[in-house]
Amino acid sequence: MLPWMKKSRAEQQATAATVACAPDGERIYAIGDVHGRADLLLELVEMIRADMDQGEVGRHTVVFLGDYLDRGSGNAEVLDILCADPFDGGARMVSLIGNHEAVLLQFLEDAEIGRDWLRFGGDATLASYGIRIRRSEPGIDELLRAQAALADNMPAEHLAFLRGLKLSYRAGDYLFVHAGIRPGVPLARQDGNDLIWIRNAFLQSDDDFGCVVVHGHTPNLEVESRHNRIGIDTGAYFSGRLTAAVLEGEERRFLST
Numbered sequence: 151m152l153p154w155m156k157k158s159r160a161e162q163q164a165t166a167a168t169v170a171c172a173p174d175g176e177r178i179y180a181i182g183d184v185h186g187r188a189d190l191l192l193e194l195v196e197m198i199r200a201d202m203d204q205g206e207v208g209r210h211t212v213v214f215l216g217d218y219l220d221r222g223s224g225n226a227e228v229l230d231i232l233c234a235d236p237f238d239g240g241a242r243m244v245s246l247i248g249n250h251e252a253v254l255l256q257f258l259e260d261a262e263i264g265r266d267w268l269r270f271g272g273d274a275t276l277a278s279y280g281i282r283i284r285r286s287e288p289g290i291d292e293l294l295r296a297q298a299a300l301a302d303n304m305p306a307e308h309l310a311f312l313r314g315l316k317l318s319y320r321a322g323d324y325l326f327v328h329a330g331i332r333p334g335v336p337l338a339r340q341d342g343n344d345l346i347w348i349r350n351a352f353l354q355s356d357d358d359f360g361c362v363v364v365h366g367h368t369p370n371l372e373v374e375s376r377h378n379r380i381g382i383d384t385g386a387y388f389s390g391r392l393t394a395a396v397l398e399g400e401e402r403r404f405l406s407t
Contacts, residue, residue, distance in 0.1 A: 172323075176208065178396070183386060195237070198237075210241035211241060211242045213245075213364075215248070216247050217250045217367065219250050223274060229308040230308075244319045244326070248367065250271065254267065254312065257300070279300055280299075281299045281303065283296045317342050317345050317346070326363075326364045330352030331344060333351060333352060362379060371384060375402060382395050392406065
């Protein structure tokens with residue numbers, strides 16, 4: 151597109167509101183960052199199950215946007231819920247990786263990364279598996295003991311779930327990722343680290359990404375529903391609000407605890 155043909159922000163928003171559409175006959179639920187709040191996850195699951203009974207829809211898909219772990223106290227319980235299929239086969243489940251899961255998996259390979267992990271909530275995940283460790287400047291011996299204990303205490307199905315998480319999911323005019331995408335980079339060439347870590351460059355962009363990006367990662371007390379992205383991390387671990395976006399046809403709506 152030539153510079154003089156570029157649409158204004160208002161025109162982009164109006165176009166995106168008209169064009170962005172979920173696949174025909176499908177209702178998609180995208181769930182934001184859980185961060186160990188198993189209680190809120192169960193509450194939201196019940197809200198979604200009730201919503202699934204409304205209207206005539208050919209299929210339901212539930213996309214989890216990552217960051218299931220850390221900060222909250224029910225981390226192991228969250229993975230129990232997800233591994234057991236809380237929708238009893240009534241929906242296709244797609245689970246994406248967040249930066250917190252990526253760091254946990256890295257910790258199982260490299261104990262020294264644990265110092266960074268503990269600073270942003272990894273101690274809560276370790277505690278949920280019965281492992282206590284100093285949050286502030288633990289020694290390498292402590293980290294190695296915690297690494298070995300986590301490998302021993304984490305159920306095999308939890309580890310398999312974490313290792314099977316996807317980086318992204320595309321459905322209709324929506325792209326689902328944990329954190330966002332790098333503006334100006336084609337979707338097929340996006341870097342995996344950006345998909346789970348990016349913030350300002352993505353959040354501050356008014357670009358038309360060629361899709362509407364549905365993401366978590368950056369908490370806000372309210373949903374951010376914009377022409378090019380939908381941010382649904384409402385800070386569940388501190389706010390008590392776990393949010394799901396509901397996408398059907400051109401409709402966008404939200405469920406929240």
